Amino acid sequence: xxxxxxxxxxxxxxxxxxxxxxxxxxxxxxxxxxxxxxxxxxxxxxxxxxxxxxxxxxxxxxxx
Amino acid sequence: xxxxxxxxxxxxxxxxxxxxxxxxxxxxxxxxxxxxxxxxxxxxxxxxxxxxxxxxxxxxxxxxxxxxxxxxxxxxxxxxxxxxxxxxxxxxxxxxxxxxxxxxxxxxxxxxxxxxxxxxxxxxxxxxxxxxxxxxxxxxxxxxxxxxxx
Numbered sequence: 001x002x003x004x005x006x007x008x009x010x011x012x013x014x015x016x017x018x019x020x021x022x023x024x025x026x027x028x029x030x031x032x033x034x035x036x037x038x039x040x041x042x043x044x045x046x047x048x049x050x051x052x053x054x055x056x057x058x059x060x061x062x063x064x
Numbered sequence: 065x066x067x068x069x070x071x072x073x074x075x076x077x078x079x080x081x082x083x084x085x086x087x088x089x090x091x092x093x094x095x096x097x098x099x100x101x102x103x104x105x106x107x108x109x110x111x112x113x114x115x116x117x118x119x120x121x122x123x124x125x126x127x128x129x130x131x132x133x134x135x136x137x138x139x140x141x142x143x144x145x146x147x148x149x150x151x152x153x154x155x156x157x158x159x160x161x162x163x164x165x166x167x168x169x170x171x172x173x174x175x176x177x178x179x180x181x182x183x184x185x186x187x188x189x190x191x192x193x194x195x196x197x198x199x200x201x202x203x204x205x206x207x208x209x210x211x212x213x214x
Contacts, residue, residue, distance in 0.1 A: 004161050006194045027187045032195075044195035047187045049202045054183045055212045058071035058149075 005034060005041035015041065026051055076149025076213040080142030090177060097141070098176035102157045102199070103133035107168040107189045118171060118179035127194075128162035136172065140204065142211075150209035157199040165191045170199060172210075183211060 002009040015034040022029045027049050034042040078084055082092075101118070105111050109122025120131055137155035144150070157170070168189040172182040190197065202208040 004194055006163075022188070024188050029188055029190070031190075040193055042195045043191060043193040044197070045190045045192050046196075046198040046200065047190065048200040049185070049187070049210070051208050052185045052202055052210050054185060054210065055214050058076055058213050060069050060071045062069045 003034070003042065005036070007036060007041050010036065010041065026053055073144050073147040073149070076147075077142045077144040077151075078149075079213065080149055080151050080211065093176075097138050098174050100136040100138055100153070100182065101133050101173055101175045101179075102136050103131075103171045103173070104129070104159070104164065104167045104197075105169040105171060107166050109169065111169055111171055111184045113184065115171065115181040115184065117181055118173040124164045124167040126162060126164040129159060129164055132175075133170075134159060135175070145206035145209070147214070148206040148209075149213035150204065150206060150211065152201050152204040152210040154201075156201060159192075159197040161194065162197060163193050163195075164197065167191075185210070 001012045003012045012034070015036055018033045018035070020031045020033070027047050030046045030048070032044045033040060075084065103118060104124040105122050106124055111119070111122065118132065123131060134157060136153045136157055139154035140152065142149060142151040166189050169184055169186050171184050174180045174182060201210060206212065
């Protein structure tokens with residue numbers, strides 16, 4: 001299969017592929033690197049958000 | 065039985081839907097949802113809760129990326145889960161065929177309403193080379209939704 005790289009479209013079969021994974025408190029990260037020889041020609045990154053941590057708290061006031 | 069003070073849970077999602085206007089509001093072109101966009105920022109930028117509108121300062125730049133970012137897929141209306149108002153984009157946010165370095169945040173903003181800021185979300189610093197960057201959304205519930213009014 002042909003994929004887009006810094007060298008234009010290349011056959012994925014001609015490239016060395018490395019898959020990485022990291023878990024962080026708020027997300028999982030997966031990346032895929034493609035190398036032609038020693039040269040990095042493509043890097044994808046996928047961030048899978050677990051808990052984005054953006055919460056607004058609604059408060060109804062009370063009469064003292 | 066007794067009366068209890070509290071923000072009505074329904075109100076929390078209705079705020080997100082634009083149902084209530086407790087101050088001067090805006091003239092809307094229709095009843096459809098606004099266009100929400102997602103812009104990426106360098107790890108060296110200073111985006112945060114103090115932002116009021118989209119700002120290109122510190123925005124990532126590189127091959128295949130257009131300033132202002134991409135439109136967010138928004139096919140799921142805000143709702144209430146338990147007592148929490150929630151909203152999450154209905155699909156991953158995807159930047160294709162981009163070369164971008166050292167970015168670690170996305171700003172969601174309302175492109176329809178003068179680029180007014182909605183939220184900033186951090187993640188670990190990322191680099192993409194001639195590839196695809198994907199932000200996959202969290203579970204759409206009271207504990208994990210992208211936006212929550214609890």
